Amino acid sequence: MAFGAFASTATAPAEPVVRRRSRVALWLLLPGILYLALFFLAPLLSLVITSFQAPVEFGDIGQYQTAFKWENYTTVIGTYGPHIVRSFVFAATATVAALLFSFPLAYFIGVKLRRFPLLQALALTLVIAPFFISFLLRTLAWKQLLSDESWLVSSLHGLQLLPPGAHVTGTAFSVIFGLTYNFIPFMTLPIYASLERLDLRYVEAGGDLYASPASTFLRVTVPLAAPGIISGALLTFIPAAGDYINASRDFLGSTDTAMIGNVIEANFLVLQNYPAAAALSLILMVAILIPVSVYVVRSGTDDLL
Amino acid sequence: MNSFSRWFGRYALWIYSVLAFAFLLVPIVYTIVFSFNDSRRSNIVWRGFTLDNWTSVCESQGVCEAFGNSVLVGVAATLIATTLGTMIAIALVRFRFPFRNSTTLLLFLPMATPEVVLGAGLAAEFLTAGVQKGIGTVILAHTMFCISFVVVTVRARVASLDPALEEAGRDLYASPAQVFLRVTFPLLLPGIVAAALLSFALSFDDFIITNFNSGSFVTFPKYVYTAAARGIPAEANVIASAVFIIAIVFVVTSQVSAAARRKRLARQG
Numbered sequence: 001m002a003f004g005a006f007a008s009t010a011t012a013p014a015e016p017v018v019r020r021r022s023r024v025a026l027w028l029l030l031p032g033i034l035y036l037a038l039f040f041l042a043p044l045l046s047l048v049i050t051s052f053q054a055p056v057e058f059g060d061i062g063q064y065q066t067a068f069k070w071e072n073y074t075t076v077i078g079t080y081g082p083h084i085v086r087s088f089v090f091a092a093t094a095t096v097a098a099l100l101f102s103f104p105l106a107y108f109i110g111v112k113l114r115r116f117p118l119l120q121a122l123a124l125t126l127v128i129a130p131f132f133i134s135f136l137l138r139t140l141a142w143k144q145l146l147s148d149e150s151w152l153v154s155s156l157h158g159l160q161l162l163p164p165g166a167h168v169t170g171t172a173f174s175v176i177f178g179l180t181y182n183f184i185p186f187m188t189l190p191i192y193a194s195l196e197r198l199d200l201r202y203v204e205a206g207g208d209l210y211a212s213p214a215s216t217f218l219r220v221t222v223p224l225a226a227p228g229i230i231s232g233a234l235l236t237f238i239p240a241a242g243d244y245i246n247a248s249r250d251f252l253g254s255t256d257t258a259m260i261g262n263v264i265e266a267n268f269l270v271l272q273n274y275p276a277a278a279a280l281s282l283i284l285m286v287a288i289l290i291p292v293s294v295y296v297v298r299s300g301t302d303d304l305l
Numbered sequence: 306m307n308s309f310s311r312w313f314g315r316y317a318l319w320i321y322s323v324l325a326f327a328f329l330l331v332p333i334v335y336t337i338v339f340s341f342n343d344s345r346r347s348n349i350v351w352r353g354f355t356l357d358n359w360t361s362v363c364e365s366q367g368v369c370e371a372f373g374n375s376v377l378v379g380v381a382a383t384l385i386a387t388t389l390g391t392m393i394a395i396a397l398v399r400f401r402f403p404f405r406n407s408t409t410l411l412l413f414l415p416m417a418t419p420e421v422v423l424g425a426g427l428a429a430e431f432l433t434a435g436v437q438k439g440i441g442t443v444i445l446a447h448t449m450f451c452i453s454f455v456v457v458t459v460r461a462r463v464a465s466l467d468p469a470l471e472e473a474g475r476d477l478y479a480s481p482a483q484v485f486l487r488v489t490f491p492l493l494l495p496g497i498v499a500a501a502l503l504s505f506a507l508s509f510d511d512f513i514i515t516n517f518n519s520g521s522f523v524t525f526p527k528y529v530y531t532a533a534a535r536g537i538p539a540e541a542n543v544i545a546s547a548v549f550i551i552a553i554v555f556v557v558t559s560q561v562s563a564a565a566r567r568k569r570l571a572r573q574g
Contacts, residue, residue, distance in 0.1 A: 025400035032389035032452055033408065039449040040415050043426030050429045101325065108322040117567070121560040125553070126326045132552040133333050134545040135510050136529040140537060141332035141339075144349055184329065234417070242419025245512065250533040261421040261513070268425055268517065274432065281425045285418065292417045301406040304413040305397075305457050 044285070051278035062272030072275045073283070080263050080280060087259040088287065090172070091241035094179035095187075098236050099229065101180070102188040106228070107221075109188075110195030127188050130181075139178055139251050143169055146177075146252075170254035178246035183239055187232035194228030195221075234295060238288055260284050333549065340542035347536025358539040365540035371528035372544050378440065378524060379508040382447035387501045389448075390455025391493070397456070398463040416453045423450060424517030431518065438520030446518045447511060451504040458503055462496025506552070 054067035077084070109127070113120040130138055145152060146168040156162040168174055202224065206216030222229075244261030247253035253262075260280055268277035296304065339348055343355040363369035393412065396402065415423065427446050431438060470492065474484040512526035519527060529541055 019399060019401040021401045025396045025402045028392040028396035028400070029402065029408065032393040032456075033411065035389055036411055036415065036449065036452060039427060039430075039445055040411070040423070043423070043430040046429040046433050047422070047426045050433070104318060104321055105325045108318050112318060118561070118564045121564060122557070123322075123326070125556050125560065126329060129333060129549075129553065130329055131506065131510070132556075133336055133549045134526060134529060134541075136512060136526050136533065137336050137537070137542065137545045138332040140529075140533060141335040145331065145335060147349075149350075181329075181332075238417060238419055242421040242513075244421060245530075250530075261419075264421050264425055265516070268428060274429065277425055278429055281422045285422045288417070288419060296410070296413070301409045301413075304409050305453075305460060 047278045047281050047285075050274050051282055053275045053278075062274070064274060069275070072279045076276050076279045076283070079276075080260070083258055083260050083263050084280075084283065086172075086257070087241050087261070087284070090176050090179060090247070090257075090259060091237050091243075093176050094183065094240045095233050095236045097176065097180040098184050098187040099233065101184055102191055102232065103225075103229075106188050106191035106195055106225075110192045111198060111200070114196070124189075124192070127192075128185050131185060135182065136245060136251075139182065139245055142174075142178055142181065143252055146174055169252055170249075170257070172257055174252040175247045175257045175259075178252040179240045179243060182243075182246065183236040186235035186239070190231035190235065191225055191228040194225045198224050230295065234291065237291070241288065242284060336542050337546040337549070340539055340546045342539050342542075344539045348539045348542065349536070358543045362540050362543045365538040367523065367528060368538065368540045368544060371523045371525045374440070374523060375509050375525040378443050378447055379505045381444045382451055382508045383501050383504040385444075385448045386451035386455050386504050387497060390452045390500060391459045391497055393452070394456045394459035394463050395493075397460055412453045412456050415450055416457075420450075420511075420513040421517075424514040427514070428517040438518055439522045440519075442518045442520070443515055443522060443524065446514050447508040450511075450514065451507055454503055454507060455500040458500035459493065459496045462493050462499075466492055509548070 049066065050064070051072055052066075052068050052070060053064035053072075054069040056063040056065050105127070109120055109123045113123055144150065147153065148167055148169075153162065153168050156168075157164065162168075198221065202220050203216055206220045207213070211219065241259075242261050244259060244265055245251055247257045247259040247262055249255060253259075260283075264277045264280045264284075267273040267280065339351075340358055341354050341356065342348055342351055343353040343357070344350075345352075393408075397405075397408070402408075424446070427442070427449070428438075431442055436442060466489070471484050471488050474488045475481075479487065510526060511524075512530060515524050515527055516530065523531075525541075525544065529537060532538065532541065
């Protein structure tokens with residue numbers, strides 16, 4: 001995945017090195033791999049075990065014992081079905097919105113600014129600038145800017161573009177808006193990385209062969225940018241589907257907009273219903289793994305990192 | 306009209322991009338402006354300009370403590386993740402070993418897993434193992450999600466390293482340790498520094514995983530989250546603005562100096 005786009009070390013690969021076989025490799029890999037086994041794989045296993053647990057009989061709240069209570073899954077799907085569906089609808093909408101916003105911007109930075117390297121670097125800095133200010137505070141800033149007292153919303157009311165009594169915050173719109181805003185850089189950077197390498201002679205060739213600008217765009221530019229679009233879509237969709245800040249009541253959402261992340265948090269940290277939280281987490285994980293594994297199979301493991 | 310539409314066609318992308326950049330900056334400007342607000346309890350309505358929030362930033366209950374905790378966690382997680390990740394990156398580029406594909410997949414998956422799943426999983430593990438949540442569990446969690454990003458960043462640098470330079474060192478009778486310390490490591494350093502900065506940034510701004518694994522330990526994002534219900538003090542804006550300004554100055558100077566260096570090299574070449 002074009003996570004490398006964030007590294008931006010901008011170095012051309014040297015000639016391929018002949019990889020040696022050596023014991024040294026084992027000692028270099030072992031600590032990090034053990035760490036990930038212990039704090040990435042083992043937690044996933046704990047989630048599986050926890051998701052089947054049953055409450056201890058006559059026990060306190062939050063006390064569970066190992067069991068094979070697969071009903072936990074049917075219960076959470078029954079109770080939180082709307083939240084699960086809403087998460088994927090919101091995340092998919094935000095991904096499409098971020099794509100529509102990002103493509104022209106990435107084209108501008110990657111193609112139009114090609115002749116001005118310094119300007120291009122500064123434009124990229126502007127794209128990632130939101131990352132340098134606290135995620136929570138920038139979301140709260142939008143909450144204030146879209147609140148009923150803000151000049152934006154009161155002028156919309158004044159111009160009667162917004163029906164009386166209608167709010168902007170606490171709606172599906174504001175949650176999707178927040179998700180889109182917060183994850184735009186994840187979409188713009190990978191698309192930029194593909195367009196930056198776009199050989200403009202292909203686009204010229206399209207024109208020479210009497211293709212209209214629109215069909216050149218659709219049949220030359222977009223296919224060549226496809227790897228960036230796919231990476232960007234995954235990088236936006238994954239964090240958006242699991243996010244619970246934007247949809248939270250104290251931020252851009254309300255109880256009607258709660259997503260799967262909100263109910264996982266509530267079940268784990270407030271209600272102490274660990275099996276429900278674990279089952280919901282695994283449902284989210286599996287749903288994310290479907291598009292991710294398609295991506296892995298198509299790109300091959302060598303190009304993953 | 307015709308000349309206008311031609312003019313618009315030529316500059317539409319420029320106009321759009323300027324507006325898009327402005328849109329991206331809106332909440333940043335808002336946060337910085339409201340760090341100067343003469344607010345009382347909640348920082349929502351503009352009540353006049355003051356420097357008090359900046360000069361007495363630590364007077365607000367707990368802001369500076371939370372900030373200090375975040376720096377501490379960020380530094381610790383960055384040190385561990387950068388060390389482990391750099392070792393993996395070198396192994397991936399330079400060596401052949403069995404289970405290569407599984408290793409790559411194991412490094413890729415944490416980046417493709419939603420944070421809420423990582424957070425809940427670790428919390429479930431700590432719960433089962435009976436580990437008390439606190440600063441230790443937060444550092445363990447942050448290190449975990451930083452490792453993969455370090456590997457990606459450093460790997461690019463290792464791949465661009467010319468092996469002839471290390472060969473030259475060996476030809477001059479340097480021991481393997483000397484080659485590493487005096488040739489390989491200095492050449493990898495820019496990549497390692499970039500990876501460390503990325504790790505620190507990821508750790509410093511993480512909320513979701515921290516929230517699941519911190520217990521009563523408060524980091525800066527957690528402070529903001531808890532305060533959001535009753536109103537954020539302007540001092541939180543001060544800290545976020547200061548961090549933003551430092552980061553942006555750092556990035557812009559490094560870009561300008563890199564551009565100047567490239568220009569100089571191009572002139573020489």
